[in-house]
Amino acid sequence: MFVKVCGLSTPEAVHEAVNAGADAVGFVLTASPRVVSPPQAAALLGGVPEGVAAVGVFRDEPAADAVAIARAAGLEWVQLHGERTAEDVKTVHDAGMKLIRAVTMSAAPEAFGNWGEELLLIDAAVPGSGEAWDYGSVAAIPALTGRRWLLAGGLDPENVSQAATAAVAWGVDVSSGVELSRGVKDLDKIRAFVKAAKA
Numbered sequence: 001m002f003v004k005v006c007g008l009s010t011p012e013a014v015h016e017a018v019n020a021g022a023d024a025v026g027f028v029l030t031a032s033p034r035v036v037s038p039p040q041a042a043a044l045l046g047g048v049p050e051g052v053a054a055v056g057v058f059r060d061e062p063a064a065d066a067v068a069i070a071r072a073a074g075l076e077w078v079q080l081h082g083e084r085t086a087e088d089v090k091t092v093h094d095a096g097m098k099l100i101r102a103v104t105m106s107a108a109p110e111a112f113g114n115w116g117e118e119l120l121l122i123d124a125a126v127p128g129s130g131e132a133w134d135y136g137s138v139a140a141i142p143a144l145t146g147r148r149w150l151l152a153g154g155l156d157p158e159n160v161s162q163a164a165t166a167a168v169a170w171g172v173d174v175s176s177g178v179e180l181s182r183g184v185k186d187l188d189k190i191r192a193f194v195k196a197a198k199a
């Protein structure tokens with residue numbers, strides 16, 4: 001199971017996620033209680049070994065702006081929330097970067113199709129809200145069969161196993177469920193989440 005831990009803002013949290021075995025870490029570069037600046041993201045990137053994807057997370061910004069900001073931070077991946085088009089996928093790829101395209105669980109059926117992104121992420125209505133949803137509702141979407149996609153929204157160390165099974169997810173993504181309070185990561189929960197997901 002591919003595991004991404006998102007909304008990291010301290011070297012300690014990055015270290016914990018990487019040491020626990022996370023496959024990807026996310027730095028929020030858009031308005032959020034978890035926001036980091038591009039220089040902060042660049043500094044945190046120093047704790048991310050090769051082989052672990054470091055992702056810049058954006059919502060609603062034009063893809064070209066997201067790419068420029070992520071590049072300034074030294075990141076190779078962007079995660080784009082908000083209404084997106086096939087042109088956005090091209091913009092990211094033309095810049096030589098990789099894309100996680102985020103959609104909500106109630107998006108139109110076309111949104112679940114393969115637009116050429118490296119990973120699709122299916123999230124709650126409000127990203128980073130910690131809101132759980134009916135994970136099993138996406139299990140039977142034909143477009144997801146055989147795809148690399150991440151389940152997100154309201155996951156935590158206790159529910160991740162059941163949620164991933166219900167959704168038939170390829171991977172999982174977490175932020176709120178590994179926090180002590182909004183924006184403050186709990187190192188024990190990060191460890192427990194990755195362990196539970198990988199089990």
Ligand SMILES: O=C(O)c1ccccc1NCC(=O)[C@H](O)[C@H](O)COP(=O)(O)O
Nearest residue numbers: 006032059127128130153154174175176
């Ligand atoms: O974390 C945020 O505040 C945020 C703001 C704007 C766009 C995306 C954001 N986060 C994305 C994520 O952290 C994850 O992809 C996912 O939404 C995590 O959800 P949750 O575990 O429910 O916090």
